[in-house]
Amino acid sequence: SCTLHVYGSAAFDSGSGAAYASASASVSIQHGTLLASATGFEAPLIDPFPTTLATSWSVIDTLGGTTTLARDLVLRGVTPGLLHTARGAPAATLGDSPGDGQQPWLMALEAPPSGSCGSCLGRIGSLALASHTCALAENGQLRCWGSNDDGQVGDGSVLDQHFPAFVCASGSYNGNDCVPLAGIAMVAAGDSHTCALRGSGQVVCWGNNNSGRLGDGTTDSHLNPVTVCATGDLPHGTCVPLTNVAAIAAGAAHSCALRSDGNVACWGFGWVGQLGSGSSFLYTSSHPDSVCSTGSTLAGTCVPMPNATALAAGNQHTCAIVENGSVKCWGVDVQAQLGAGVSSSLQHNPVTVCVTGSTAGNCDPLTGAFALAAGAQHTCALLQDGHVRCWGIRDQLGTGAAFAAAFSAHPVPVCRTGSSADATCSELDQVAAIAAGNAHTCALRESGEVLCWGSNLRGALGNGQQSEVRYNPVVVCRSGSTDGGDCAPLSGTAAIAAGDQHSCALRDDGSMQCWGKGDEGQLGDPRAGGIFSALHPGGVCLTTVDNLCVPLEDAALRQCVALVVEVAP
Secondary structure (H helix, E strand, O other): OEEEEEEEEEEEOHHHOOOEEEEEEEEEEEOOEEEEEEOOEEEEEEOOOOOEEEEEEEEOOOOOOEEEEEEEEEEEOOOOOOEOEEEEEEEEEOOOOOOOEOOOEEEEEEOHHHOOOOOOOOEOOOEOOOOEEEEEOOOOOEEEEEOOOOOOOOOOOOOOEEEEEEOEEEOOOOOOOOEEOOOEEEEEEOOOEEEEEEOOOOEEEEEOOHHHOOOOOOOOOEEEEEEOEEEOOOOOOOOEEOOOEEEEEEOOOEEEEEEOOOOEEEEEEOOOOOOOOOOOOOOEEEEEEEOEEEOOOOOOOOEEOOOOOEEEEOOOEEEEEOHHHOEEEEEEOOOOOOOOOOOOOEEEEEEEOEEEOOOOOOOEEOOOEEEEEEOOOEEEEEEOOOOEEEEEEHHHOOOOOOOOOOEEEEEEEOEEEOOOOOOOOEEOOOEEEEEEOOOEEEEEEOOOOEEEEEEOOOOOOOOOOOOOEEEEEEEOEEEOOOOOOOOEEOOOEEEEEEOOOEEEEEEOOOOEEEEEEOOOOOOOOHHHOOOOEEEEEEEOEEEEEOOEEEEOOOHHHOOOOOEEEOOOO
């Protein structure tokens, strides 16, 4: 549980001496299923249809002009793997005449002293993976490990890291002069770059900067974090930081930010439409450009896409949840990963994901989505009812081998057995979180069980096997094999992440385990690296002593952790 502190003020005409019987505060909890209580009121709040929790204060005008309002809300049953935020909105106030009062403004923020979430700012246990891995601790510091050719680990070097290394705001981990990056609320990783969201709402990025994917106004790569600039650039001291960011996502060579007003901005490589800016000719941007419902940022005709609540970035496409839990996507569509009912070459503006029909004519939109995951050529949505829908290339859909088409341009159910194409589909249910890697997907069930499907070339599915494709979800096994019938299922999982050819899990006890490809250190255990794969989950090690793992089990990671792994092209 976490405590959310809601505060604000009520302003009124102090000259009239008006008395206010009450000032009501409404709080909507978004992105997740949880319980909230205040002054004895407790109710489940379920997205994507936020329920309003109302609480009130007595406000008496003492000619002071402004009265402060405050209330603590206790959030219980937070769903692992999802982003939880709360927004305050004013209700009516009372006075002796309509002009006497103004509606109060309210803000909501997590209260670290009274809650167990520390500095996670309401973002609880979100996970994602690729060829380097990053873990966000409760204290707002980051550790990364794995592939580091372009400095994407952020430790000031270009050496692959087999143990978790601090991301350094300046200095170098290897040089022992590292000043750890701090105050981080969220992290996202691309092919060879990484971005982090500060608690202040600004964004920093590091690593490869080809096509401007770091967003600092240049194309110069950086081994330590640099600020994303709305305008200007760092070398000339003219950077105006991008602000009011609520969430971030990173693709292979582009990055995106969801702003607090519901608009989305992207930067980096945009040749195939993944920036959503409407610009179609060999376009790149080293500054954030608005995602445009219609028109083009470049031509000045952009109508910004409104009301986004969540983001996911694949290799060369991007998706967002918007109003009513519907989904819009843009970028490459050669395998129908945009879900718009047809397979086109690419889309430079967002198109709607359609259950039936197509955006071009008779689209019946997908609704009820509250979490997204995007891979190289597929996209998945976790629905409010705990089921999963995927679209794009066949091998990653989890629909069953009987799904004969090369791809699906509409969302199809993920089936534990059988196929979505016939009546034998037994849908995967009670899913709490999803994560997509390059060519595989994993789901965390409410029971703590993890299942994965898609490419298992290097053991990324964790079922004790490799060099295969699984068309239905298989159980991740601590030991044994799903097919051998001796699988000891991984349990007690709080959050999951999926990367290029490996996956990771955060356990309830605060430990982290990874499996799959490990030759670049991405598993966090050099004993599982080399040319070999780990076919079962193994612990992430801070170091090894006499060939024994000293596990990464920082208690600060237990409540508020984000794992991100780059999705390689």
